[in-house]
Amino acid sequence: MTNNKLTVSHAPFWHDGDSLFQMNLNIMIATLPAVIFGIIQFGAPAFGVLALSLSSAMVWELIMNVISKKKISIGDLDSAVIGLIFGMMLPATSPWWLVVTGTFVAVIIGKMIFGGIGANPFNPALVGMAFLMLSWKVFFDFDAAYVNYEFDFTALAPLAALKFQGAYEVAGVFPMSDLIMGKQVGAIGSTFGLGLIIGGIYLILRGYIRWEIPVSFIVGIIVTALAFSMANPDTYAGPVIHLFSGYTLIGAFFLATENSSSPVNRIPMLIYGFSAAVMIILMRNIGAYADGTVLAILLLNVVNPLIDIIRPKALGKGVNNA
Amino acid sequence: MREMMSMIIVLTVLTAVSGGLLASVKSGTEDRIEQQIFKFQLAPAMNDIFGKVSNDPAKEKFEIEHEGIKYKFFPAKLEDGSKAVAFQTKGKGGYGGDVGLMVGIDLDSDQIVAARVTTHSETPGLGARAKDDPEFVSQFEEKTMDANLALKGQGGSIDAMSGATITSQAVTLAAIQAQDLYKKLKPEILKQIK
Amino acid sequence: MEYFEIFIAGVFINNILLAQFLGNCPFLGTSKKMETAVGMAMAVIFVLVMAGMITWIVDTYLLKALDVEYLRTVSFILVIASLVQFVEMFLKKSIPGLYAGLGIFLPLITTNCAVMGACLLNISNEYSFLGALVSSFSYAVGFGLALILFAGVRERINLARVPKPLQDTSIALVTAGVIALTFMSFKGMV
Amino acid sequence: MIKRSFFTLTKPRLSYDLVEPDPKESEPIPIPSNLTLLLNEPIDNTRQALIKKGDAVEKGEKLRLYNQSTEYTISPVAGTISAIDTYSDDFGSTSTYLVIKSNQGQTTQTNSITYDLKDDIASADEYFRTLPGAPPLKILASDDVKINTIVITCSDMDLLSTTNQYITLKFLDEIKEGAKVLKKITHVPKLCIMVPESLNVQGKFDSIQVFKTSMEYPSNLPAMILKDHLSMILPAGKAPEDMGVSFISAEAVVSLANAYKTKSAGFEKILTVIGKQGTQYRIKATIGTPLRKIFNAFNIHINEQDRIVIGGPMKGFATYTPHHPVQPDMDTVMIQDRDIIPELSDNPCVNCGNCIRICPANVPVNILVRYLEADQYEEAADKYDLESCIECGLCAYTCTARIPLYQYIRLGKHELFKLRALETAND
Amino acid sequence: MAQSLAKEFTKGLWAEIPPFRLVLGLCPVLAVTKTVENGLGMGIATTFVLVFSNLLVSLLRNVIPSKVRIACYIVIIATFVTIVELVMQAYTYPLFLKLGIFIPLIVVNCIVLGRAEAFASKNSPVMSVADGMGIGIGFTLSLAALGAVREILGAGTITIWGGNSVFDMATSFPGFNPFTFMVEAPGAFVALGLMLAIMNLIGEK
Ligand SMILES: Cc1cc2nc3c(=O)[nH]c(=O)nc-3n(C[C@H](O)[C@H](O)[C@H](O)COP(=O)(O)O)c2cc1C
Ligand SMILES: Cc1cc2nc3c(=O)[nH]c(=O)nc-3n(C[C@H](O)[C@H](O)[C@H](O)COP(=O)(O)O)c2cc1C
Ligand SMILES: Cc1cc2nc3c(=O)[nH]c(=O)nc-3n(C[C@H](O)[C@H](O)[C@H](O)COP(=O)(O)O)c2cc1C
Ligand SMILES: Cc1cc2nc3c(=O)[nH]c(=O)nc-3n(C[C@H](O)[C@H](O)[C@H](O)CO)c2cc1C
Ligand code: SF4
C-alpha cells in the first residue's frame, strides 16, 4: 500500500449524479408523447424527417469536432436534442436537403462556432429554423405540405387561416378539443398539445426546466390574446387557438426553456417568458407573420443577457458594518 | 494670426472651388437626370396603366399640395379620347416598409383605369409579386371612387395575395388613399388640366 | 399618433443598424464592453438629434430655398463635422463630467454613417421639422438599443470557447446577423 | 454519493448527520513509532534553525524553526526528530513537516511538560494553539482584531461528520468548564454556543446564549450562523473575525478546559472516519499519527485511485498519501472507493441554473465561472460576487455540466488575493 | 521607386484588403452586396472617390493648414462623392436606385477619410494614387466576392452588368432552391463573418 496512486481531485466529493447526458436524455423522453403522436398522424415520412434530423445534427457536430481537432462531444446528446426538436418543428413532407441544411445551420452556426455546448447565445434549433423559414418559406406552408393527406378534421393550418381570413371567419372551425388532441395540421411534433403539456410537466417535475418560463409564457399568451380579442373580437381571436396551435406549446416547454439562451434568475425568467409570449401575439395580430414563435423567442434570446442582470443581491454585497 | 488667415482662406477657396465645380456638373447632368427618373421610375407604370397616350404626361405634369405633401399628377389623353390622370400614393406597413402605388383614374367616369406598384422593398417571390405579377392590382380596375378597396378579411372587396397578406394590405391602403385624394382634389385637378 | 408611429418604426422596424445597415463600424468597434457601448449610445443620441435638426433647417431654408440641393452631401457632412467639434469643445469646457464619459466617442461619430444616413433619410422621407426631430431621436435610440443588446450578447461570447479563426470580429458579425434576424420580428407592425 | 431524487421540483436538500443518541466510546489508536507534525512556515536555508534532525524532544516541548518564528508545534511524544522537510499543500504554498521518532516503550508513561500558565490569552496562545480542535488562540490574542463574541460550535461544518456532536454529548461538563476558562482568559463580553436542534443535550448553560441550528446544510457555516443567529451580514470578502466574532469548536473548548486543569497540553484527537461503505468509526488518535495506521486498525484497504478525503464530502480536500498525519483541526476522514467517485468534466457552463437555485449566498455562479475560466478575477469579484461565496460547495454538487465550481472559486479567491497583494505592494 | 509603387498598390489587394483586414467601411459592404453588380458598382464609385481625393489631398498637402485639415479633406471628398452621385444618376440610374443612400454615404466611409489622413497627406501624388487604386480595387474585389457568395447562394445567379444574369443555377442545377437568407439583410452579416473566418484560417497557415 506504499506507493498508491490515489485520486486527488477537488471538493465537493459528492455530486447529485446529474449530467448533461441525463438532462438531454430526459428532454428526449419528454418529447416522446408528441413525437410518437406525430409519427402516427403523419406516417413514415414524419419518422424519416425526425430520424434524419436527429442523426444529421449529430453528424454535423462530429464533423466539426474532427475538423477542429477537439474532443468528440456528441456523447452528451446535446446535438441529438437540437436535431430532435428541430425535426419536431418541420412538416412531415420536408425534403431531405431541407432537413440537413437546417441541422447544419442549427448545430454549426447556432452552436459550434460559438464554442459548443453552453456557449450558444441563441437557441440553436431556432437559429436553424429562422434561416430556413426565411429562405424556403414555401416548405413551411402547412396547408400546401399536406395536400396529399386525408385527415378526419379540417385540413387548414389554424394560424395561417386566422391570419388570412380573420377571427370572424375561423370562429368555430377549430374546436379546442380537436386542437389539444392533435386534430390539426402543423409540424410533426407541434400539433399534439396534450402530449407537449405532459412532456413539459415531466421536465418541470424532473427539474430539467424551470417552471417560471413556461408558466409566464403561457400566461403571457392568454393575457395578450384576451386583451386583443376583447378589443376587437371580429379581427382578433381569443387565447385558445393561439395557445394550442402553431409552435406555441413546443415553444413554451422546449424552445424558450433552452438553457444557455434563457435567464436563470426568477424575475428575469418571468419577464422573459411573458415578453416572448407578448411578442408572439403582437406578431400574429399586427405583425407580418402567421406564427412568429421562432423569431419572438430568438428576440428574447438577444435580450436575455440584459434582463438576467436582475438578480438578488449576493450575501454581504454592499454592506459595510464591519 | 497668419495661421488663422491662411486657414480661413484655404477653406473658403476650397469650398468655393467645390461649389463651382459641382454647380457646373449639376447643370451638365440636370436634364438627363430628369429624363432618367421618369424613364425608370414612372414611365413603366404609366405605360402599363394607360397603354398608348396621345400626349406627353411627363411634360404636362403638375403639382398639388395637400396637407403639406406635394403630389405630382400626370395627365394623359387616352387612345379612346378620354382624359385621365395618374398619381402616386404610399401604403404604410408593408413587409419591408411603405409600398408605392401609381393609380390612373378616368376623369370622366371617375373609375380606376388601372394601378401599378412602383416602389417597394418586399420579398422577392412573396410581397414583390404585387409589382411583378399584375394579377393582384388588376382587382382595382374599373373600381369606382365609392368601392371599398380594403381586403376581404377587413370587410372590403379585394382578395389578398396568398402568403403576403401584409403586402396586400399596404397596397390596398395606398389605393384607398388614392381614392380619398382624388375625391378631395378633383376640382383642383380639373382646374390645372383645363 | 403619427409621431408615435414614426418613433416605433425608427427604433424597431427600420432600425438604423439592423435594418438599414448604417453605423456598423462603431457597432462592431464599441460593443465589446457594455460600458463603452452605453457611452457610444449616449453620444450618438446626443449628436444625432442635434444633427437631425440642424441639417433639416439647412436643407429647408438654405438648400431648397436657393435650389442648390446638389450641395446636400457637402453641406451635411460639414454641419456634422463642425457640430461634433463644437459639442466636443462645449462639453470639455462646460460639462467636463459628461465629456469624460462621451469624449472619446465623439470623434468617431463624424465618420459614423448612422448620423449622416439618418439626416439624409429625414430629407428623403419628407418629414416636417417635428417629424425629423422624432425620427432622428428614434433612429438614435434604435442605434443605442441595438448596440447595447449586442454588447450584452457579446460580453458572454467573449468568455466562451470560440474557435480561433472565428474569434472577435468574425463571430461578432455572425451574432449581429442573428440579431438582425430577430429584429425582423417587428416587420409590418406599423 | 447522494443521488438526485426523481422529482426535483424544489432544490435538493442536504442534511447534517445526527450522532447516535448514546454513542459508545471512541476507539483509541495506539501511538505509532513515528509521528508527523506540520508547521505552517517554510524552511529557510539561510537561517540558523533551532531544531535539527537528531535532536531529542520532550513530550509537550514547544518546537519552533527559528528564533523569530511565530508558528510553533508541540511534540506529542518524547523522542528524536528523524526528519525535517518541506511540504507543499494546495495552491502550491509550502510549509514544513517534522517526523518525530518516539522513544519506544516509554511513550505512554511519560508525562507531558507542565507550563507556567497565567490566566490571560497571551499565555494560552503561548502553548495551546495545537491542542486537539485547534482553538483560534492566535486570533484571540492578536492586537489587530477585537473579538467581542465567541461562538462555541457543537456541530461540525461538513456533512457526515459528527465529531463535535459526539463531544458535546460526552463532555458537556468539560465544555461548560472550558467556557468559563475562555471567559476568564479572553474577557469577551459575549459567549454563545450553537447546538444542532435535533441534538438532545441535557443540562443548562448559564450566562451563555444557546443557538439551536438547523440540520440543513449549510446552516453551520460561520456566515450562515452570523446571518441566522447574530443578525449580522458578513460583508463580501470579510472574515467573521473582522466583525468581532470568533468560532471555536466544542473539542477545542474541552481541550482548553483539560489543559488549564493539568497545565499541560493534550494530544488525543477525536475523529469521525467514514469507510468506503459509509460505515462510521469514531476514533481517538494522537496528533501526528499517519492515517494509514488508522485504516490498518479497521482493515480499510486503500486501492489505487481510491480517494482519501480529509474533512467532509462538501468542503474537504483529498490527500495524495495515506501517510498524511492526524492534525489538530482534522475532524473527519472519508475514504471513497474509486467506483463511486463522481466524474468531473471540463464542459463549459450550460446555464442550467441549478447553482443559482441552490446557492445560499446568491452568487451568480453561472456567470462567475465564465469570468474565472477567463482568469478575470477582479471582474469576478467586483461584478459577479466572487467574495460573497461562503464556500459551501453546493453549486458544484448540483452542477449539470459537472464543473468543479467550488475549486474554481477557491482558486479564484486565492488568485484574487495574490493580485490584490501585488497591487498594494506596487502602490 | 517602381518597386515601392507596386507595393503601395498591391498591399490593398491582400495584406490590407478592406474590409477583411481593415474592418472599416462595413456599411456599404453589408448593405449593397446582394448582387455582384451592386458590389462592383459601389466598389468602382468608392475607388473613384478614393483615387481623386487621395490625389487632391496629396497635391494640396503642403498648402492645407493642419488645424483645418480634416475639414478640408471632407470638402474634397464630399465634392467627388457628389460628382459620382450626379453622374450615376444621369447615366446608370437603375444602379443608382439600388445603391441608394450608400452613394452619398461614401463621404463618411472611414476608408476614404482614413486613406486621406494616413497616407495621402504624407506621400507624393503618384504614390497616393497608387495607394488609392490599390485599396479601391481591393475594396471592389471584396464587395464583388461577397456579392458573388451571397448572390449565388441566395438567388442562384451571378449578375455582372445591366441586370442580366450571366449565370443561373436554375439552368445548371434544375433542383436548386436558392438559400434566400443570404440575400436578406441578416445574411450579409453572417456571410461576411464566415468569409472573415475563412480568411483568418487561410492567414493562419
Ligand atoms: C512523498 C513522500 C514522502 C516521504 N516522506 C518520508 C518521510 O517523511 N520519512 C521517511 O522516513 N520516509 C519518507 N518517504 C520514503 C518512504 O518513507 C519509504 O518508502 C518508506 O521508508 C517505506 O516504509 P514504510 O512503508 O515505512 O512504512 C517518503 C516518500 C514519499 C513518496
Ligand atoms: C422571409 C419572409 C419574407 C416575407 N415577406 C413577406 C412579404 O414580402 N410580404 C408579406 O406580406 N409577407 C411577407 N412575409 C410574411 C408571411 O409571408 C406572411 O405574411 C405570413 O406568414 C402570413 O401568411 P398568409 O398571408 O398566407 O396568411 C414574409 C415572411 C418571411 C418569413
Ligand atoms: C503530507 C505528508 C506526506 C507523507 N508521505 C509519506 C510517504 O509517502 N511515505 C512515507 O513513508 N512517509 C510519508 N510521510 C511521513 C510519514 O507520516 C511518516 O514519516 C512515516 O509514515 C513514518 O512512519 P512509520 O515508520 O511509522 O510508518 C509524509 C508526511 C506528510 C506530512
Ligand atoms: C427544457 C430544455 C429544452 C431544450 N430545448 C432546446 C432547444 O430548443 N434547442 C436546442 O438547441 N437545445 C435545447 N436544449 C438543449 C440544452 O439546452 C443543451 O443541452 C444545453 O443547454 C446547451 O445549450 C434544451 C434543453 C432543455 C433543458
Ligand atoms: S471612424 Fe470609427 S467607427 Fe468608423 S471605421 Fe473608423 S474606427 Fe470604425
Ligand code: SF4
Ligand atoms: S460554494 Fe457555490 S453554492 Fe456555495 S456559496 Fe459559494 S457559490 Fe454559492
Ligand code: SF4
Ligand atoms: S450548475 Fe453548472 S452548468 Fe448549471 S448554471 Fe451552474 S455552473 Fe452552469
Ligand code: SF4
Ligand atoms: S463612415 Fe466609415 S467608419 Fe464610419 S461606418 Fe461608414 S465606413 Fe465605417
Ligand code: FES
Ligand atoms: S460603414 Fe461603418 S458605420 Fe457605416
